[in-house]
Amino acid sequence: MRRPAIAAAVVIALASLGLGAPTASATTADDSVCGEEWPNSRDGNLRVWQDWGCQGILLGTTPGNDRFWGDSGTEGVFNSPDHLAPSSVMNSGFLGGKDVVAFYAEKDYQYQFGYVCLAPGELWADNLTDNYYQSGAVVNDNIRSHQWVTASACGAGTWLT
Numbered sequence: 001m002r003r004p005a006i007a008a009a010v011v012i013a014l015a016s017l018g019l020g021a022p023t024a025s026a027t028t029a030d031d032s033v034c035g036e037e038w039p040n041s042r043d044g045n046l047r048v049w050q051d052w053g054c055q056g057i058l059l060g061t062t063p064g065n066d067r068f069w070g071d072s073g074t075e076g077v078f079n080s081p082d083h084l085a086p087s088s089v090m091n092s093g094f095l096g097g098k099d100v101v102a103f104y105a106e107k108d109y110q111y112q113f114g115y116v117c118l119a120p121g122e123l124w125a126d127n128l129t130d131n132y133y134q135s136g137a138v139v140n141d142n143i144r145s146h147q148w149v150t151a152s153a154c155g156a157g158t159w160l161t
């Protein structure tokens with residue numbers, strides 16, 4: 001058999017096993033809905049969903065910061081009870097400068113109670129149940145504030161996956 005035919009057979013075999021080339025971000029087949037929710041191009045926004053995999057109620061889309069997700073609608077796009085509901089997040093922010101979203105366990109960006117960051121290259125975190133603040137509290141259904149920061153504001157072990 002000639003080499004091109006062998007190469008084609010290997011590609012077909014790998015594709016049938018689901019072992020094709022990796023995607024640009026660390027994603028799995030389970031978060032295909034997140035890929036469908038991705039905007040046509042970076043639009044400068046954070047998006048947050050109530051359910052895993054970028055499904056369910058879209059809690060909000062914003063290019064700005066929000067100091068308290070549990071307020072009664074006085075400022076920011078997220079209002080009570082949004083702080084008790086987030087299960088997946090997406091960063092389609094513009095690249096450069098403050099292009100990382102930092103999420104905090106407490107209002108007013110109080111980092112000493114724990115924070116996590118979503119890099120623009122990660123695109124989304126489709127299941128927040130496997131992410132934890134430094135305090136050990138799970139991130140899922142537990143975000144009190146967020147702000148756009150530079151990557152240098154995020155420490156080791158604080159990156160969402």
